[in-house]
Amino acid sequence: MASKKTILKKIQIVITNHFDTPEAAFDFFDKNGNGKLNKKEIVKLLKQAEISGFIRGIVSTKLIEGYDKDGDGYINWKEFKAAVNEINKSTK
Ligand SMILES: [Ca+2]
Numbered sequence: 001m002a003s004k005k006t007i008l009k010k011i012q013i014v015i016t017n018h019f020d021t022p023e024a025a026f027d028f029f030d031k032n033g034n035g036k037l038n039k040k041e042i043v044k045l046l047k048q049a050e051i052s053g054f055i056r057g058i059v060s061t062k063l064i065e066g067y068d069k070d071g072d073g074y075i076n077w078k079e080f081k082a083a084v085n086e087i088n089k090s091t092k
């Protein structure tokens, strides 16, 4: 199974290589435009990041658990930005 670091690296690549800014990535994956990413939208991001379909479900759950600071079950822009910063640090 892919390590956490490999997964985060792939997410980072999608965000940095396919979008000009993290804002653009967030807006793109926020398909219903409600200003937060739900599990389904995060799974789409993971698909784009070429994370194996077998682990997308569990990885999206872990990401929400790890980065959903206000505990509403969604990743809002502030939480997404913090996650991106953390990922950038951890993959250096
Ligand atoms: Ca959304």
Ligand SMILES: [Ca+2]
Binding pocket: 068, 069, 070, 071, 072, 073, 074, 075, 076, 079
């Ligand atoms: Ca949240």
